[in-house]
Amino acid sequence: MKQVALGIDIGGTDTKCGFVHKTGKVYCESSISTTTQGESFENYLNNLYNEVETARKNCPEELELVGIGVGAPNGNYFNGCIEFAPNLPWKGVIRIAQLMSEKWKLPATLTNDANAAALGEMLFGTAKGMKDFIVITLGTGVGSGIVIGGNMVYGHDGFAGELGHVIIKENGRDCGCGRKGCLEAYCSANGIRRTVFELLEQKNTPSVLRDISFNELTSAKIYEAAIEGDHIAREAFRYTGKILGRALADFVTFSSPEAIILFGGLAKSGELIRKPTEEEMENSMLHCFKNKVKVLLSSMDEGNVAVMGSAALAWHEKDKK
Amino acid sequence: MKQVALGIDIGGTDTKCGFVHKTGKVYCESSISTTTQGESFENYLNNLYNEVETARKNCPEELELVGIGVGAPNGNYFNGCIEFAPNLPWKGVIRIAQLMSEKWKLPATLTNDANAAALGEMLFGTAKGMKDFIVITLGTGVGSGIVIGGNMVYGHDGFAGELGHVIIKENGRDCGCGRKGCLEAYCSANGIRRTVFELLEQKNTPSVLRDISFNELTSAKIYEAAIEGDHIAREAFRYTGKILGRALADFVTFSSPEAIILFGGLAKSGELIRKPTEEEMENSMLHCFKNKVKVLLSSMDEGNVAVMGSAALAWHEKDKK
Numbered sequence: 059m060k061q062v063a064l065g066i067d068i069g070g071t072d073t074k075c076g077f078v079h080k081t082g083k084v085y086c087e088s089s090i091s092t093t094t095q096g097e098s099f100e101n102y103l104n105n106l107y108n109e110v111e112t113a114r115k116n117c118p119e120e121l122e123l124v125g126i127g128v129g130a131p132n133g134n135y136f137n138g139c140i141e142f143a144p145n146l147p148w149k150g151v152i153r154i155a156q157l158m159s160e161k162w163k164l165p166a167t168l169t170n171d172a173n174a175a176a177l178g179e180m181l182f183g184t185a186k187g188m189k190d191f192i193v194i195t196l197g198t199g200v201g202s203g204i205v206i207g208g209n210m211v212y213g214h215d216g217f218a219g220e221l222g223h224v225i226i227k228e229n230g231r232d233c234g235c236g237r238k239g240c241l242e243a244y245c246s247a248n249g250i251r252r253t254v255f256e257l258l259e260q261k262n263t264p265s266v267l268r269d270i271s272f273n274e275l276t277s278a279k280i281y282e283a284a285i286e287g288d289h290i291a292r293e294a295f296r297y298t299g300k301i302l303g304r305a306l307a308d309f310v311t312f313s314s315p316e317a318i319i320l321f322g323g324l325a326k327s328g329e330l331i332r333k334p335t336e337e338e339m340e341n342s343m344l345h346c347f348k349n350k351v352k353v354l355l356s357s358m359d360e361g362n363v364a365v366m367g368s369a370a371l372a373w374h375e376k377d378k379k
Numbered sequence: 380m381k382q383v384a385l386g387i388d389i390g391g392t393d394t395k396c397g398f399v400h401k402t403g404k405v406y407c408e409s410s411i412s413t414t415t416q417g418e419s420f421e422n423y424l425n426n427l428y429n430e431v432e433t434a435r436k437n438c439p440e441e442l443e444l445v446g447i448g449v450g451a452p453n454g455n456y457f458n459g460c461i462e463f464a465p466n467l468p469w470k471g472v473i474r475i476a477q478l479m480s481e482k483w484k485l486p487a488t489l490t491n492d493a494n495a496a497a498l499g500e501m502l503f504g505t506a507k508g509m510k511d512f513i514v515i516t517l518g519t520g521v522g523s524g525i526v527i528g529g530n531m532v533y534g535h536d537g538f539a540g541e542l543g544h545v546i547i548k549e550n551g552r553d554c555g556c557g558r559k560g561c562l563e564a565y566c567s568a569n570g571i572r573r574t575v576f577e578l579l580e581q582k583n584t585p586s587v588l589r590d591i592s593f594n595e596l597t598s599a600k601i602y603e604a605a606i607e608g609d610h611i612a613r614e615a616f617r618y619t620g621k622i623l624g625r626a627l628a629d630f631v632t633f634s635s636p637e638a639i640i641l642f643g644g645l646a647k648s649g650e651l652i653r654k655p656t657e658e659e660m661e662n663s664m665l666h667c668f669k670n671k672v673k674v675l676l677s678s679m680d681e682g683n684v685a686v687m688g689s690a691a692l693a694w695h696e697k698d699k700k
Contacts, residue, residue: 190535204633206534211527213635214511215671218527220632223665225625235665304546311541312525312633314534344544344556350536 065369070145078369082182127371129174176203178367196324265290303338386690389451391466399690403503448693450495497524499688517645586611624659
C-alpha cells in the first residue's frame with residue numbers, strides 16, 4: 059500500500075489529476091474537460107470523482123489517499139474558494155476545498171497555480187531543501203510563489219505573490235489588469251512578442267520574424283529564431299532578461315532569498331533567458347546581496363508539474379500538522 | 380518582582396537602554412556614549428554593563444531579566460554580528476549577541492534598527508494583534524521591517540527588508556548606496572529636501588524655503604513651512620507621498636499585508652505625508668488589493684521606541700520557545 063496525495067490542477071480547458079508519492083513519483087494520471095460539464099460545478103465534481111476513483115481502481119499499485127491538493131487560477135488558500143475566476147466556467151464563488159473534502163472525506167486544500175508550482179519545486183524540484191526562494195512563472199502571464207522560512211507566503215487575505223503586477227515602467231505598456239507598465243506586459247510569452255514588435259519597429263536589422271504577424275507569433279517561434287542566430291529574436295531575449303533581472307533585484311530587497319527559480323513556457327528557453335536575467339540582477343542589486351542569490355531554471359517535467367505542485371500542497375499541509 | 384527584557388539600541392552617537400515589561404511599560408532608561416570608549420568593544424561592553432546594572436539596582440521596582448534584545452545598524456539576526464557598520468566605532472566583525480549573552484549569562488538576540496521598530500509596533504504599537512504588516516521607517520534613510528504570518532522576515536542571510544533600496548526611477552537621483560533612483564533618495568528626510576530643491580528649480584512659486592541653503596534645510600523646516608501654507612513645502616510632501624504610495628502598491632503585491640505603518644522623522648508630519656501616500660497607493664494598486672490595506676502612522680513614543688523595539692525582539696524570541 060503506497061501513501062499518496064491526490065493532486066488536482068484545474069485549468070481553463072482541462073482538469074488534470076494524479077496520485078503523487080512523497081518521493082515525487084506520480085501514479086495513474088488522468089484528466090477531464092473543465093468546460094464540457096456545463097456550468098454546474100456539481101456535475102463537474104461528480105465527473106472528476108468518477109475519473110479519479112476509476113484511475114485509482116485500475117492502478118497496478120494499491121494507493122492510500124492522505125489528502126487532496128488543488129491548484130486553480132485565483133484559488134484562495136484561506137477560504138478554499140475560487141471567486142469569479144474569469145477563465146473558469148462556474149459563476150460566482152465556488153467553495154472548492156470544502157466540496158472536494160466532503161466528496162472524498164479527506165482534507166482538501168486550495169491555492170493558485172503559481173503557489174502550487176512553488177510548493178512543487180520545494181518538495182520535488184529545484185528548490186528541494188531550500189527555505190527561502192521565489193518561483194517566477196513566465197507563461198501566458200507572469201505569476202509568482204514566494205516561500206519564506208519554509209512557509210508559503212499567502213498574505214493576510216491569500217492574494218500575496220502577484221509579482222507579475224509590479225509596475226516596472228511608469229506609463230509603460232498596457233497590461234491585462236487594466237494598468238500600465240506591469241512586469242507581465244514585458245516578461246510573459248505575450249510580453250516578449252510585444253518586445254519583438256517594438257524591435258522590428260525601431261531597428262532596420264533583417265529578421266525572419268518580419269514575415270510573421272502579431273497573432274501568429276509565439277514565444278516558441280521567437281526561441282527557434284534565436285537559436286538560428288536571428289538578431290532581433292536574440293535581442294528580444296536579452297531585453298526580456300534585462301527587465302526581469304532588474305525586477306528580481308528589487309524582489310531580493312524584500313525577502314533576501316537563496317534562489318529565484320524561473321518556470322513556465324519562457325523559462326524553457328534556458329540560458330537564452332536565464333543568463334541575461336542573472337547578469338542584470340547582479341548589476342542592479344544592492345551591494346549586500348551581490349553574488350548570493352542564484353537564478354535557476356525549474357527542473358520539473360512540464361507534463362505533470364501542475365499535478366505535482368497541487369499534490370505538494372496536500373503533503374505540505376499534512377506535514378504542518 | 381517584575382519580569383522585564385533589556386532593550387539596547389546602539390546608535391552611531393549614543394547607546395540607549397531600558398527594561399521593558401511585556402505590557403510595554405519601560406523602567407529605568409539610561410544611556411552611554413557609543414563612541415567615547417575608544418575603538419575597543421570590550422571597554423564599551425564593560426561600561427554598558429555597569430550602566431545597566433547600576434540602573435537596575437537603583438530602580439524602585441525589583442526587576443528580573445528574561446533576555447536581551449539589541450537593535451543596531453547592520454545588525455544581523457542570524458549570526459548575531461555587526462559587520463563593518465560604517466557608522467559605528469568598531470572595526471570588522473563584532474559578535475554582539477554572543478558577547479552580550481556571555482556578559483549577562485542570558486539569551487541575547489540582535490537585529491537591525493528597522494526590524495526592531497517593526498517588532499516594537501507588533502508587541503506594543505500600531506500593529507498590535509496584526510500578523511501581516513510592513514513598517515517603513517522614514518528617517519535619515521528609508522528602512523523597513525516586514526512581518527508575515529506573525530514572523531519577522533529575515534531572508535536566508537538576515538538582510539531581508541531593504542525596501543529603501545528598491546529602484547523607483549530608472550537613472551534617478553544618486554543614492555548613498557552607490558546606485559541611482561532608490562526609494563531612499565526620494566522619501567527620506569534628505570529625499571524631501573532634494574524634492575524641495577527640485578521644485579524651487581522648476582517653479583516660480585514664491586516660498587520661504589528660497590531663503591534657506593541646502594545644508595540648512597531640514598525636514599522639520601519643510602514641515603513648518605507646509606503647516607504655514609507654503610506651496611512649495613506642501614507640494615514637496617505631496618510628491619514624496621506620491622512616490623512612496625506607488626512603491627507601497629508594489630510592496631503589497633509581494634506580501635499582501637493588512638497594514639503599512641509609517642514610522643520615523645518624516646512620519647511625524649502626520650496627514651501631510653500619510654494622506655497622499657495612501658491616495659497614490661490606492662490609485663496604483665492592482666484591483667484585488669484595493670480598499671484592503673491600511674496606511675497607518677506609528678503610535679510609538681519617539682523617546683523610547685528604539686529601546687522598546689529592541690526589548691520586543693527579546694520578548695518575541697522568548698515567546699517562540
